[in-house]
Amino acid sequence: MQKSTLILAAIFALFHLAFVAPFVPVANILPAGLGALSMSSMAMSLILAARWRLIDRLMGGPDKSYAAHRWLGFFALAGALGHWALASSVGSGLLPLLAESGENSGTIAALGLLVMTAAAMVRAIPYHVWKLSHMLMGPIFLFAAYHTFFVASPLAVGAAPWALMAVVSVIGLIAWGQTLLRKRTPTKLVSVSEVTPFEGGVDITLASDTPLSSYRPGQFATLAHNRARAEAHPFTIAGGDEWSRRFVIRAAGDWTNSFVQNVTRGDAFRLSGGFGRFLPQIHAGRTEQLWVAGGVGITPFLAALEKMQPDGNARITLLYCIRSRASAGAIATVEKHAARLPQLALTVVNEAHGDLLIATRLAYVVREMSSDAEAYLCGPEGLKLLVETAWDTQGKTGAIHSERFDFRGAYSLADLIYIGKPVVETARTWARTKVNAVNAPLGS
Ligand SMILES: Cc1cc2nc3c(=O)[nH]c(=O)nc-3n(C[C@H](O)[C@H](O)[C@H](O)COP(=O)(O)OP(=O)(O)OC[C@H]3O[C@@H](n4cnc5c(N)ncnc54)[C@H](O)[C@@H]3O)c2cc1C
DSSP: OOHHHHHHHHHHHHHHHHHHGGGSOGGGHHHHHHHHHHHHHHHHHHHHHTTOHHHHHHHTSHHHHHHHHHHHHHHHHHHHHHHHHHOOOOSOOSSGGGHHHHHHHHHHHHHHHHHHHHHHHBTTSOHHHHHHHHTTHHHHHHHHHHHHHHSOOSSOTTSHHHHHHHHHHHHHHHHHHHHHHSOOSOOEEEEEEEEEEETTEEEEEEEOSSOOOOOOTTOEEEEEESSTTOOOEEEEOOBOOTTEEEEEEEOOSHHHHHHHHHOOTTOEEEEOOOBOSOOOOOSTTOOOEEEEEEGGGGHHHHHHHHHOOOOSSSOEEEEEEESOSTTOTTHHHHHHHHHHOTTEEEEEEEGGGTOOOOHHHHHHHHHTSOTTOEEEEESOHHHHHHHHHHHHHTTOOSOEEEEOSOSSOOBOHHHHHHHHHHHHHHHHHHHHHHHHHHHSOTTO
16 A cells, blocks of 8 residues: 555544544544444445446546545445444434434444455455445445434534535435446447467457447456346457457456357457556657556557557557466567567566566666656556556656556455465464573573
8 A cells, every 4th residue: 555545544534533523522533433434435435336437537547446445445344343343322313213223224234344345355255246245235335324314323413424424325325326227238249250369368359340439548348248137347458440359368267267268259249348547658749658567467558559650759668577478368469569669668578488577677677767757557466566666766756557457356365375474474483482481591
């Protein structure tokens, strides 16, 4: 988490405590503030989930919206649990008769939030099952809103925080309604015209009989089987024109495994238009750029390269990190563009040849670039951290843009072992020092 994000998160949390403070007794500031924090986090989360175009644009793209949605989910849970643990019935509520049911609905909302957040974090729960279960966030929000207004609370009806919670509840519910009504199946019927398998994935082209909507290089589209209520998956458009779209797809789970193994020429799919704000600069007036792709993260850059004409303007350095040539779908196309475009400096970092993108090597590349150069990254989180560090140490002022392929960011058992390792190591060291202290000769 970046320092600026941490500061923003702290301000957001403290705002709620400060806002309720003048309206409740001192002993109730913390529980009331945490309750308000939970409510507004849930409402904002629902607004982001509704995917209003303006909001996505303001956030810097759907992946950024999702990251914020995820953090707000944690705030909602932390606020709800804190409120649950600390709050006690004070005052009368909107209708004293309903105060007890208001209390019960708060318990249901807190437990629901806990279960839903846990489900979101467990990778073993398939994406489509989790996504379906996540729709329960709407009813959970309803329970929370009912609790806010009907529980015995020290907050006077009509006071500023009460009014804010009323507005937040209404907007949150509108957003949830919009999410329920949103059309999910992409509309355009397309069929597979080319299939080129590679190790662990497939490079495909889809053709359409009617013109497809235009897209900007770097945007993604959603793809679904051509049947009712089929699950739509996002993939970055790797190229194509008015009549076709190219995608490079890696097997990463149920849907993509089956897709990679079974897709054949002539198969019909439903395709959406282009979305997203990850847009590498390809126009003549561009700034100098560093593009870093990890594996299938090459797709946004493929589309960008396809649209670029040879010129002598600002340089683009592309670092393409691959496990091996066999697993790097479309590498031949990337090399073809590198030969065609004098403005492009391509380096393929091939792990199979013992080649890795390490900090010193990246620092060397970045040092040569102009101070206002911009970076575009698409790949694992570790790659992002590496570039951020190089950018900082080399004093670059240009922006770093990144695209996340894994919106959900859930954890598997392997991740837990990885996360738990430092904890186990610390416990072991602590135990060792205790044993040594006990065994040490007296007076030493
Ligand atoms: C903006 C964007 C662009 C992408 N571009 C590419 C690309 O060019 N090539 C490529 O191989 N992969 C790309 N991906 C990743 C691809 O969407 C997932 O690998 C795929 O959806 C996994 O589905 P699954 O059922 O096979 O795996 P699962 O095991 O079900 O899911 C693995 C992870 O993929 C994500 N995911 C799964 N289903 C969806 C969905 N319906 N909507 C959003 N996220 C989902 C979740 O984070 C999930 O945890 C992109 C993802 C995003 C968000």
